[in-house]
Amino acid sequence: MAPIPTPPAEPQDSPDGYVGLDADRAERLARERGWSTVRSLAPGTIITMEYRVGRLNFEVSDGRVAKAWKG
DSSP: OOOOOOOOOOOSOOGGGGTTSBHHHHHHHHHHTTOSEEEEEOTTOOOOOOOOTTEEEEEEETTEEEEEEEO
């Protein structure tokens, strides 16, 4: 039987630190800190809720991050 792969580690970074930042700056910062995928969403956007290791989600309103979460 093949071994179960170990998922890559996520950056040790709190999503709360991005709230209030300009969306472009927040995305650049997240990529610099090691997030492999950064997703910016408008408020109320319908999304799937599967968890993706290494993904950081931003809800962006008026060009600023209003909410941020992993996965």
